[in-house]
Amino acid sequence: MTEVHQYAIKRALSAIPVLLLVSFIIVALIRLVPGGPAVIMLGADADPQQIEHLRESMGLNQPLYVQYVEYMSGLLRGDLGESYMTGQAVSAAVAHRLPISLSVALGGFFVSLLIAIPAGTISALKQDSKSDYAALTFGLLGVSIPNFWLGIMLLLVFGVYIGWFPVAGYVSPLDDPLEGIRYLVLPSVTLGTAMAAIVTRMLRSEMLEEIRKEYSNAVRMKGVSDLRVLRHVMKNAFIPVITVIGMQAGYLLGGSVVIEVVFSIPGMGRLLIDSIHARDYIMLQGVVIIYTALFILVNMVVDITYFYLNPKLRE
Numbered sequence: 001m002t003e004v005h006q007y008a009i010k011r012a013l014s015a016i017p018v019l020l021l022v023s024f025i026i027v028a029l030i031r032l033v034p035g036g037p038a039v040i041m042l043g044a045d046a047d048p049q050q051i052e053h054l055r056e057s058m059g060l061n062q063p064l065y066v067q068y069v070e071y072m073s074g075l076l077r078g079d080l081g082e083s084y085m086t087g088q089a090v091s092a093a094v095a096h097r098l099p100i101s102l103s104v105a106l107g108g109f110f111v112s113l114l115i116a117i118p119a120g121t122i123s124a125l126k127q128d129s130k131s132d133y134a135a136l137t138f139g140l141l142g143v144s145i146p147n148f149w150l151g152i153m154l155l156l157v158f159g160v161y162i163g164w165f166p167v168a169g170y171v172s173p174l175d176d177p178l179e180g181i182r183y184l185v186l187p188s189v190t191l192g193t194a195m196a197a198i199v200t201r202m203l204r205s206e207m208l209e210e211i212r213k214e215y216s217n218a219v220r221m222k223g224v225s226d227l228r229v230l231r232h233v234m235k236n237a238f239i240p241v242i243t244v245i246g247m248q249a250g251y252l253l254g255g256s257v258v259i260e261v262v263f264s265i266p267g268m269g270r271l272l273i274d275s276i277h278a279r280d281y282i283m284l285q286g287v288v289i290i291y292t293a294l295f296i297l298v299n300m301v302v303d304i305t306y307f308y309l310n311p312k313l314r315e
């Protein structure tokens with residue numbers, strides 16, 4: 001078994017207690033939200049005895065640790081429970097909505113790298129030029145502008161006034177590739193802009209540091225072409241950048257919640273907001289736990305990739 005495999009197993013095992021702790025916090029915090037599914041279903045003016053009877057039938061009158069143990073025992077069997085409001089299985093709702101949210105997040109990820117890698121590279125190679133200042137300005141604006149505001153502006157300009165893209169809804173790229181891409185362009189650009197700005201600034205900084213190192217000058221003095229020097233510089237510069245990319249990729253999942261509301265996309269984010277409004281505890285905690293598991297998974301993959309690419313960590 002190689003060192004990378006051993007590290008991967010160690011990271012996977014360390015993720016288990018984290019997920020258990022986070023799941024308990026989620027279950028506890030959700031039940032601190034004012035109101036409850038019984039009050040929402042019967043109305044605030046309902047008879048208190050009726051509300052208490054409904055809470056008892058739902059198992060909400062049991063101690064918190066009992067509710068948590070029962071929920072986790074079902075979760076370990078692959079059962080996320082059933083919605084209090086619709087009776088739909090949470091796993092079925094997640095299976096339908098998750099691919100939509102992942103397609104939005106992947107679109108944002110692709111757009112961010114499409115912008116960040118050329119912008120960061122050109123900015124580093126042409127330091128103090130107009131291109132460099134443009135990249136730095138983009139990096140500043142990208143992390144400063146709220147993504148919901150940017151989404152609304154893009155929607156108004158390119159959706160309402162110019163009419164190039166749809167203003168709301170979702171079409172799966174698997175069903176209709178061209179139409180699916182048209183629906184994903186504006187949400188992906190909105191979601192990926194902040195990540196592109198962060199990665200651009202990070203890549204520029206790392207590349208400038210590598211360019212100034214002695215090995216870079218030594219390679220040039222040997223007559224190696226600029227393209228090959230650039231390949232070596234980018235390879236070394238990308239090792240720390242990968243960590244930032246991975247962390248931002250995890251944040252894209254959370255950021256998609258706001259984007260789905262702005263563009264009326266029926267994904268996990270929309271399901272999360274609807275569950276909060278309805279105080280649908282089972283659906284809400286199922287969605288949040290899935291988000292948490294995905295975030296942990298992304299970070300675990302990033303750590304393993306970083307360990308694989310950086311030989312110093314294996315010494």
